[in-house]
Amino acid sequence: MQKKEKIYEILVIGSGLSALTFVDGYLEKNKKIDIISPDFNYRKKDKINHLKKLLPPQMMGSFNQVNNYFHYNNIIVNKNCNFFGSLEFGGLSNYWGMQIDKDILKDIKYLKHKTKKDLIKCFIDIFKTKKLMGKLEFNKNKISNNYIKNNYYYKKFNSRDKYLELSEPILAYKGKNKNLNDLDKINETTAKFTPKNLLKTISKKKIKFHNFALKSIKKHKKGLKLICTDGSNDKIFFTKKLILGCGTAVTTKLILDYLNIYKEIKIKHHPRLFCLYLAKKKWKNKMQFLPSYFHLKLKKNKSLFTADFRPGNDLIISAVIEFKKFLYPFKFLLNLIQKNLIFSSILFNPKFSNLFIRLNKKKNTAQIYSKKNDKRLEVKNSNNIIFNFLKKTNLIWPFKYSYFPSYGSDFHYFGTIPIGRKKGLSVNNNCQLYKDKNIYLIDGSVFNFVDNKYPLGVIMANARRIAKTLSKNEK
Ligand SMILES: Cc1cc2nc3c(=O)[nH]c(=O)nc-3n(C[C@H](O)[C@H](O)[C@H](O)COP(=O)(O)OP(=O)(O)OC[C@H]3O[C@@H](n4cnc5c(N)ncnc54)[C@H](O)[C@@H]3O)c2cc1C
CATH class of the missing domain: 3.50.50.60 (FAD/NAD(P)-binding domain)
Incomplete structure (x- = not known):
């Protein structure tokens, strides 16, 4: 049967x-x-x-x-x-x-x-x-389970500017205190919302x-x-x-x-530009991977981009060297100054999306691809606005390196x-x-x-x- x-x-x-x-x-x-x-x-x-x-x-x-x-x-x-x-x-x-x-x-x-x-x-x-960390505000209700930020960097990122303003995200770690959580004192592995x-x-x-x-x-x-x-x-x-x-x-x-x-079918995403800056002062923290808790957005055209910032760590340095092998002899030096290296991701409005998916009937496969497209001008201007802001606040030396790792490297689909x-x-x-x-x-x-x-x-x-x-x- x-x-x-x-x-x-x-x-x-x-x-x-x-x-x-x-x-x-x-x-x-x-x-x-x-x-x-x-x-x-x-x-x-x-x-x-x-x-x-x-x-x-x-x-x-x-x-x-x-x-x-x-x-x-x-x-x-x-x-x-x-x-x-x-x-x-x-x-x-x-x-x-x-x-x-x-x-x-x-x-x-x-x-x-x-x-x-x-x-x-x-x-x-x-x-x-x-028990995620941060501050929330909806319909005049304020809920807080906030985290301690680096004071020096906070002042710099919070400087008054014509174009940019600071925005602080919620961090997906299980916090302990109702008022202020110290990221350096949490167990990164067990507190992460994974x-x-x-x-x-x-x-x-x-x-x-x-x-x-x-x-x-x-x-x-x-x-x-x-x-x-x-x-x-x-x-x-x-x-x-x-x-x-x-x-x-x-x-x-x-x-x-x-x-x-x-x-x-178009897949929307946030095209990402990687930037590297050299900070005048170390961004001290004890985490293996400090989340980028300072974000900058434009005051007027808020949706154009969000730029996040985090100091270097062993993992990021290894990834950079894996990608740019010629830097291998300088690994020791890079590790020495890793907390002066500020890595930033600038995530752009999905109107710049350039990923597509199409199903192939015969082969039962799907193809993901990009098309020829050049929207670099707006991207370049945004990068300059951020660079000028960081220079004006005296946070960095006048050096920047930026790199566009092609469409889709933002992982947000x-x-x-x-x-x-x-x-x-x-x-x-x-x-x-x-x-x-x-x-x-x-x-x-x-x-x-x-x-x-x-x-x-x-x-x-x-x-x-x-x-x-x-x-x-x-x-
Ligand atoms: C390095 C990195 C950093 C990121 N940082 C952020 C951030 O800071 N903030 C943010 O908001 N987002 C971030 N993202 C994006 C975020 O991770 C994704 O938006 C999120 O993980 C999507 O969750 P999901 O459950 O929809 O998909 P996924 O987490 O990808 O889960 C998909 C699941 O489906 C399963 N699966 C796949 N195919 C099949 C199948 N055929 N049959 C059955 N199961 C299948 C997979 O095994 C997996 O379990 C980041 C992503 C990456 C990679």
Whole structure:
């Protein structure tokens, strides 16, 4: 006799912070949940060698997982751009810089009133319950769980200027004090808001992980049929509701395949310019990787860019030397002055996005590529505004080095299947696909982050919001 198929009520795909924040919220009112997310410990043949030398410092030991991401998802990245993903427990969320932009209102203003209200509530919930560090202000409510900043640098970055103003992000570390947290006194590994640390707070009995990668989704009389692989063999899962949190590229590829869409789709992102400055005074700290807690934004055209700043550390110096091998003889010297080296990332408005994804019907692959495009002028002017500000405040010696590591090196990918267009490739305010209400998207693919250049806070708040909505509906 044929074995009866198990039909799940709900299945979550992925184990990054979008998926796990969903799970965390869902289990507040439900007893159990199943997650499909691979953690394969073998490496497939290299597919994306050109990305190897551009891995961010945090990911330098993770090329296997990056390579597997592209291999198992059948995604090809053209040599004219960079794109990162990681097929492992936690995905890219294992490596993020722990900075969250608290300025979320402008980017969600087009949503329905209730959606906006719920999203803000979930943002505050996460800030409070996870004891993140920083200051929040919504509708005259002020919540603080702040952190100590370097005083000398604070004064410099906070100097009055015609063009620029200081903005301070939320830091995703578990703080201890209600007033001021000392970053030098926290345990960096255990205090970080990472998938592993989040999982530790959820009862293991409530979650079942299935070590599979999702290859494709098909319609089924009971809901959806998921074709998955464990690396060698396929396995089929059936579910009534599907929650996709596999990061923008994979979520988009799976949906394009499900809806048979073969046209080009733009992936929004924040093109990034790397800059290096030489500070007059050391930026002392004891962290392995100090988050960039001073941000500069333009006063008038706020959304054009956000520039963040952090001092050098062993990891960054090793990554720079890996990339520019001729610097190897100077490694000792660079390490000696590492806290005088100020590294900055200037993240630009997604209107400069230049990444595209297209599904190839015959080969069942997706191609990610950039097009010829030159928007360098605005970028160059922005860089000069920052350089002049830093010189004027006497923070740096008059030296700068900047480098544009091609499109996609910013690791922020979003906006392919937006909320609210009421047609084709989009989702409704509950993040259900318009063409199939059983599919929910909970990662960056549903938003456009124009003002907010550090989007994971909104992504997590939204995942929690959808979890709460689904819990309510199921009661
Ligand atoms: C170095 C670095 C620094 C960053 N810094 C910041 C920052 O400071 N602030 C900020 O807001 N953002 C930052 N980001 C971006 C941030 O990390 C991402 O926005 C975030 O991780 C997205 O979370 P996610 O859960 O949607 O995707 P991911 O974390 O990528 O998780 C995707 C999950 O899906 C799984 N998966 C993939 N394919 C499949 C499949 N076929 N089947 C099943 N599962 C699959 C993966 O294994 C993974 O578990 C940074 C990123 C990097 C790399």
